[in-house]
Amino acid sequence: MRFALTSDHTDFAASIDSLLGKADLPAVIRSWNTSDTAPGLTVWERLAETGVTALTIAEEHGGMGADAIDLVVAIEQLGRHAVPGPVAETLAVAPALLAAVAPERLEALAEGALATVAAPPETPFAVDSDAASLTLLVTGNDVSVGTPGSSRQSVDLARKLFEVTAGESLGTIDDAALAAAFDLGALATAAQLQGLGRTMLDVSVEYAKARKQFGRAIGSLQAIKHHLAEVAVAVEMAAPLLHAAAMAVRDGSPTARRDVSAAKVACAEAAYKSSRVALQVHGAIGYTQEHDLSLYLTRTRALLTAWGTPAAHRARVLAAL
Numbered sequence: 452m453r454f455a456l457t458s459d460h461t462d463f464a465a466s467i468d469s470l471l472g473k474a475d476l477p478a479v480i481r482s483w484n485t486s487d488t489a490p491g492l493t494v495w496e497r498l499a500e501t502g503v504t505a506l507t508i509a510e511e512h513g514g515m516g517a518d519a520i521d522l523v524v525a526i527e528q529l530g531r532h533a534v535p536g537p538v539a540e541t542l543a544v545a546p547a548l549l550a551a552v553a554p555e556r557l558e559a560l561a562e563g564a565l566a567t568v569a570a571p572p573e574t575p576f577a578v579d580s581d582a583a584s585l586t587l588l589v590t591g592n593d594v595s596v597g598t599p600g601s602s603r604q605s606v607d608l609a610r611k612l613f614e615v616t617a618g619e620s621l622g623t624i625d626d627a628a629l630a631a632a633f634d635l636g637a638l639a640t641a642a643q644l645q646g647l648g649r650t651m652l653d654v655s656v657e658y659a660k661a662r663k664q665f666g667r668a669i670g671s672l673q674a675i676k677h678h679l680a681e682v683a684v685a686v687e688m689a690a691p692l693l694h695a696a697a698m699a700v701r702d703g704s705p706t707a708r709r710d711v712s713a714a715k716v717a718c719a720e721a722a723y724k725s726s727r728v729a730l731q732v733h734g735a736i737g738y739t740q741e742h743d744l745s746l747y748l749t750r751t752r753a754l755l756t757a758w759g760t761p762a763a764h765r766a767r768v769l770a771a772l
Contacts, residue, residue, distance in 0.1 A: 456520075456524065456694070460520065460521070460524045463524055463525065464524050464525070464527070466501065467498070467501065467503065467525055467528040468531065468532075470497055470498070470501065471494070471528065471529070471531075471532040471534065474494050476494070476532045476533060476534065477743045477746060479491050479494055479535065480609050480746050483535040483536075483609045484608035484609050486611075488535075488536075488581070488582045491534075491535045491536055492536075492565075494534060495534075495536060495563060495565060496563055498534075498563075499562060499563030500563075502515050503529075504560060504561060504562070504563050504564075505561035506521055506522050506525060506542060507519075507522055507542065507543065507546045508550075508557050509550070509554075512550075512554055512557035512558050512561060513557070513561035513562065514546075514561045518697075518700075519635070519638065519696075519697040519698075519700040519701045520697045520698060520701055522542060522543060522638070522642075522697070523638065523639075523642045523693060523697040526539070526542060526543075526639050526643055527642045527643070527645050527649075527693075528646060529643065529646065530642060530643030530645060530646025530647050530650075531646035531647070531649055531650045532646075533609075533647065533746050533747055533750050535579075535609040535610075536565055536582055536583075537567040537568075537577075537578045537579045537582075537583055539635075539636045539639035539640050539643065539757065539758060540568045540577075540578060541565050541566050541567070541583070542639060543632075543635035543636055543638065543639040544568045544570075544632050544633075544635055544636040544639070544758075545560060545566035545567070545568055545587055546560055547628070547635050548587055548589065548594050548624065548629075548632050551594075551625075551628040551632075552621045552622035552623070552624055553594075553622065556585070556621075559584065559585070560585075564584040565583040565584055565585075566583055566585040566586070567579055567580050567583040567585075567613075568586075568587045568589065569587070569588050569597060569613075569615040570588075570589035570633070571590070573758070573759060573763070574636070576603065576612035576613055576615070577597060577612070577613045578611070578612060578613075578757075579610065579611055580602075580611075580613040581599065581602070581613070586598070586599055586615055587621075588615045588616070588618075589624075589629070590617060592623045592624050592626070593617075593623055593624075594621045594622060594623070594624055595617040595619060595620045596618040596619045596621065597615035597616065597617065597618060598615065598617075598618045599614070600613060600615065600616055601613070601614050602614075606752050606753050607749040607750050607752065607753035608749065609746070609749075609750070610753050630708065631700075634700065634707065634708055634711045635700070636757075636758035637714075637715045637758040637759050637764065638693075638696055638700060638711050638714065639758075640715065640754050640757045640758045641696070641711070641714045641715040641717075641719070642693060643750075643754055644715075644718040644719050644721070644751065644755075645686070645689055645690065645693055645718045645721070645722065647722050647725070647726075647747050647750060647751050647754070648682070648685070648689070648718065648721045648722035648724075648725040649725075650747055651722070651725040651728075651729040651744070651747050651748075652683060652686055652728075652729075654729060654744055654747070655679060655682075655725075655728060655729045655732040655733070656679060658732055658733055659675050659732055675732060678732070679728065681724070682724055682725045682728050685720065685724050686722075686725060688717070688721070689714070689717040689720075692710070692713050692714045692717045692718070693717070693718055695714070696710040696711045696713065696714035708767060708771070709768055709771035709772075711764075712764035712765070712767040712768045713764075713768050715759060715761075715764045716761055716764050716768070719755050719761055720761070722754075722755075723751060723752075723755060725751075726748050726751045726752070729744055729747075729748070730744075
């Protein structure tokens with residue numbers, strides 16, 4: 452089985468990274484934190500122009516008909532830059548649900564409209580309904596257009612959580628399609644966490660090179676080196692699990708659910724470890740909202756439990772084994 456990404460994948464990732472690198476995402480995120488979503492929506496418009504929002508949508512509905520590997524490659528870059536908004540919901544979950552119950556609504560997503568999803572009890576709130584053009588509510592096997600209600604603040608200021616009540620029913624979805632949509636949400640969240648883990652590692656390495664104590668860079672200290680090396684190992688070891696899960700989803704493998712859960716657990720653990728070490732390396736400045744590191748720390752903490760808690764995914768792996 453070939454796990455290495457192709458040159459097309461790496462070129463696609465590089466183009467997204469370049470686009471987002473020019474967008475001053477820290478400033479965009481801070482605006483989103485204060486409910487000023489305009490700069491963030493501009494970033495989403497640019498992503499739509501590259502085809503990111505159309506990846507998993509079939510060509511007959513204006514999409515690209517790409518597979519789960521392409522999805523993971525793109526979303527990891529969105530995670531690296533902590534792009535605000537309902538990433539997993541817009542790019543993975545909503546397209547899967549709409550393809551099953553209301554394919555006529557897919558064209559709007561392909562063109563760049565944001566969508567969010569609430570699916571109690573696992574996902575009781577819809578993320579960023581105020582910025583989304585479409586909110587979906589999954590109740591049992593029924594998929595309906597949701598009406599956002601009161602909001603709750605996440606640990607991540609850029610993630611607002613909304614209670615949702617059912618509106619117009621779009622139809623019912625069978626168990627297999629519903630499970631596949633949930634797995635895509637977990638896979639997309641794992642890809643975001645993988646990107647966040649890499650970014651926090653990079654930020655920590657650069658800080659360790661620049662920060663000096665007693666006349667020497669703290670990165671030259673053995674203890675710092677060991678912590679960063681452990682993070683690098685964790686992040687690198689999570690990548691094959693993420694790619695294998697994407698391949699399993701693409702190929703319709705009977706182990707896909709187990710593989711997605713394994714990827715979610717591994718990427719979450721690597722990102723969490725990266726966040727803890729980043730705080731240790733940065734010291735007190737890493738706790739401040741003024742430092743960009745805080746944007747990645749809080750996003751990581753929020754995504755750890757999104758689309759399935761670590762405990763739930765470990766239980767799925769154990770049951771499969």
